[in-house]
Amino acid sequence: MRPLVAVVIPTFSQTIEQRIALGISEAFSEVDVDVLFAPVGYFPKPLLWHDSGLQPHRDIIALNPTLVIFYSGGLTYKTTAEVSERVLAEYEGIPCIHMGVKIGDAPAVQVNNYQGMKDLIDSVLLKRTNPSVVFINGPSEN
Structure with missing residues (x-):
């Protein structure tokens, strides 16, 4: 059986x-491994949480x-974090890697968005005579 x-x-x-x-x-693609992409939706806001939301994760497991x-x-x-930890607790015992946000003790691949945005502002926006950017926003944890 292939991994x-x-x-x-x-x-x-x-x-x-998509990227x-x-x-x-x-x-x-070059190794003997099957890859399953599972679009499960966003983890819900705490007030919208129901244990039924765990079913797609149980199907993956x-x-x-x-x-x-x-x-x-x-x-x-x-x-x-509480909702995320509840969902991720279902995967206990399975090796996991996180991309974008570190959760718990699992390994994580993170991006330095601060430096990326600083480079964008320095190299693009500050070189324009009249930059027209009003507001750039995103999650502070990201």
Whole structure:
């Protein structure tokens, strides 16, 4: 039986999610590993939490993945650490890697958005005579 890597993402609708899927797919294309992309939706806000939201995760676990990669930067965009930890507790005992946001003790791949935005402002916006950017925002944890 070939190893299975499950990639848990919120949707395929965002460009970043499509690029993540393409990159992971290309990375595993040369090895004897199956990759499952599982768009499970965003983790809910605490007031909207129901245990029924765990079913897609239980379905993934039932496939016995060797590794689970979470695009936690997208999955956790609308929720709290408590809800995230509740969902991720379902995966206990399965090796996991997080991308975007570090959760618990699992390894994480993170991006320095602060430096990226500073470079953007320095190299693009500050060189314009009349920059017309009004507001740039994103989650402070990201």
